[in-house]
Amino acid sequence: MASKLALHGGTREVPQGAEKTHWPVITAEDKAAVQAVLDRGVLWAMTVPGGQLCPEQDALEREFAEFLGMRHVLAVNAGTAALHMALAAAGVEAGDEVITSAFSFLATPAAILHAGAIPVFADIDPRTFNLTADTIAEKITPRTRAILVVDIHGLCADWDPILALARKHQLLVLEDACQAPGASYHGRPAGSFGLASGFSVNGTKNFAVGEGGFLATNDDGIYARAGWIKQVGEIFPADHPFMSQQKYLAWNYRVQEMPCAFARSQLRRLAGYNAIARRNAAILESYLREIPGLHAPYVPAGYVSIYHKYRITLAPEELNTRLRGTALRDTFMAALTAEGVDVDLWGTAPLAVHPMIAGHHGFGHGYPW
Numbered sequence: 479m480a481s482k483l484a485l486h487g488g489t490r491e492v493p494q495g496a497e498k499t500h501w502p503v504i505t506a507e508d509k510a511a512v513q514a515v516l517d518r519g520v521l522w523a524m525t526v527p528g529g530q531l532c533p534e535q536d537a538l539e540r541e542f543a544e545f546l547g548m549r550h551v552l553a554v555n556a557g558t559a560a561l562h563m564a565l566a567a568a569g570v571e572a573g574d575e576v577i578t579s580a581f582s583f584l585a586t587p588a589a590i591l592h593a594g595a596i597p598v599f600a601d602i603d604p605r606t607f608n609l610t611a612d613t614i615a616e617k618i619t620p621r622t623r624a625i626l627v628v629d630i631h632g633l634c635a636d637w638d639p640i641l642a643l644a645r646k647h648q649l650l651v652l653e654d655a656c657q658a659p660g661a662s663y664h665g666r667p668a669g670s671f672g673l674a675s676g677f678s679v680n681g682t683k684n685f686a687v688g689e690g691g692f693l694a695t696n697d698d699g700i701y702a703r704a705g706w707i708k709q710v711g712e713i714f715p716a717d718h719p720f721m722s723q724q725k726y727l728a729w730n731y732r733v734q735e736m737p738c739a740f741a742r743s744q745l746r747r748l749a750g751y752n753a754i755a756r757r758n759a760a761i762l763e764s765y766l767r768e769i770p771g772l773h774a775p776y777v778p779a780g781y782v783s784i785y786h787k788y789r790i791t792l793a794p795e796e797l798n799t800r801l802r803g804t805a806l807r808d809t810f811m812a813a814l815t816a817e818g819v820d821v822d823l824w825g826t827a828p829l830a831v832h833p834m835i836a837g838h839h840g841f842g843h844g845y846p847w
């Protein structure tokens with residue numbers, strides 16, 4: 479017989495004081511890597527792509543490109559910066575419409591706004607939480623210039639139909655792979671599907687550095703333009719063609735050597751951490767399969783998820799309860815918390831209703847929520 483729930487006065491399943499992993503895990507090797515930068519005394523430099531002025535940054539960019547199996551990587555100071563660089567370097571301009579997901583972090587539409595463009599939100603598949611070719615197609619207008627597709631929670635979008643749709647309508651394809659380093663779709667890595675992609679290494683991520691990000695691309699032109707945008711437009715001589723292209727508004731997205739050294743050390747363990755996440759997800763799923771009303775994350779055949787977030791879907795119709803919506807969710811969370819399980823909310827409202835989008839810019843008009 480099932481024991482009494484902690485919520486109802488039973489004993490917690492996770493004992494008080496039980497050891498939990500504090501994220502990110504910081505090892506002696508990580509500390510030595512950062513100390514080595516201080517000993518060297520080179521903390522930063524303006525860099526030319528492929529240059530040797532910042533040994534940690536250069537090596538990190540090479541190593542992350544190898545990890546992805548892609549041609550070029552630029553280390554930057556945030557995933558948000560990488561997304562803006564990707565959009566700008568691809569040629570997204572003021573007034574362009576960019577179709578994206580309202581189920582993402584605010585940085586996704588913020589990067590579009592920062593490029594002077596207009597985010598247009600398409601719906602998501604309720605099982606994968608990602609955009610689909612069909613939902614994107616519904617939002618295409620003559621002003622649509624690009625799509626910024628998110629691989630949410632470490633699961634790739636269904637890229638082949640999306641890429642076919644983009645080819646048909648001649649749309650620029652950008653990828654928000656911020657939550658998905660190491661994920662794959664039919665053997666192809668997250669981050670490799672569009673002209674350019676953005677990754678985040680903020681402290682919550684599977685690849686956690688604190689703050690920072692990467693732009694990844696297989697396109698030499700994007701790489702050159704993004705490198706220019708990253709450094710306030712200062713890396714080329716005054717007569718370089720980019721200097722006269724006023725449409726590229728460059729910014730300062732440079733990184734420091736200490737975080738790059740820390741990131742290199744963390745990157746060596748990323749594949750291992752992702753494997754642990756998959757193993758834990760499989761164990762959890764084997765239990766969840768037995769419990770009505772709770773659905774584990776859906777991972778279609780041919781996809782490898784890195785489970786950046788392990789999102790549970792509640793199915794009240796399978797339960798003997800009249801609770802629905804947030805009332806059911808909050809009861810479920812209270813029960814888990816009472817058992818000592820870490821549980822959190824993420825993405826409780828579509829981004830279209832966020833004040834920065836709906837209020838200030840008025841882009842929330844016309845949406846059903």
Ligand SMILES: Cc1ncc(COP(=O)(O)O)c(C=O)c1O
Nearest residue numbers: 556557558582583585656678680
């Ligand atoms: C889906 C998504 N896009 C963009 C970002 C922005 O990354 P950062 O926080 O490094 O700027 C994040 C990270 O929080 C994210 O999860």
